[in-house]
Amino acid sequence: MASTSSLRSPSTWVFAATLGLLIVSLWWNLVGAPTEATMGTIQRIFYYHVPSAAAAWTALLLNAGASLWYLVRRSPVADALALAGAEVGLAFLTIVLITGPIWARPVWGVWWVWDARLTLTLAMWVMYASYLILRQLTPPGSLQPRLAAALAVFFAADIPIDYMSIRWWRTQHPSPVLFGGPDSGLAPRMLTALLISMAAFLAVMGCLVWLRYRQEMARGRLAALRQRQLLLEES
């Protein structure tokens, strides 16, 4: 039992706090925040769409940092963190890429346009999906972690370009509402709802990365033990 309980983390109270934050944010998103004058109720998708993007970028930046760490130190901790960051980042990016078109269809009249922000986000999804497929298909222990780490550092260049795309270029995608200059900003209660939702999504992202990281470390230890067992049986 000791071995399985050591895999169980983060602790229960962190999960409970994250779940509580999600419920509070759901109330703020649906009830606490005022209805937007032009778009109406559908604008409330914003409180899931934007925090999902923030969570995805944070997880993928973690993947890039851990990959760089792996290339320098060859640490299995860094490799496990990189994998966890990529997987969780891809899950949040999937939410961004589905909630975006659901919001766009009634507001823009189309599901999708090939503007800079949307195209760069889709490209990012394809890059990290291919990164995970590469990790899945190549045998561990070979050049796989090094190749994956090098690719991850290279792919990370898309993150700042994607973030800045709506500032650098005129796009169909709306301009930023936070840190977007003098014309940007939100009504105070909308801003409160967004910030609570952002905190909730970042907390969920943190919990998932931590769980996946622990799982990957346990899998690595188990594989090493199995190898040792085989050697003992052969001798």
Add this chain to the structure above:
Amino acid sequence: MGSLIAAYTVAWGVLMLYVLTLAARQRKLHRSLQKLESASASATTTTGPHAR
């Protein structure tokens, strides 16, 4: 209103799906650990506790 429900359902659905895959992997890890433990126990009984 339908689009709002769809978007929120997708977000929760993707997260739930990911949590379920984590749980499935955890079960697989647990099974591998049990297999290793029983293999190790049978090796100990056939070769003796101090055998290396």
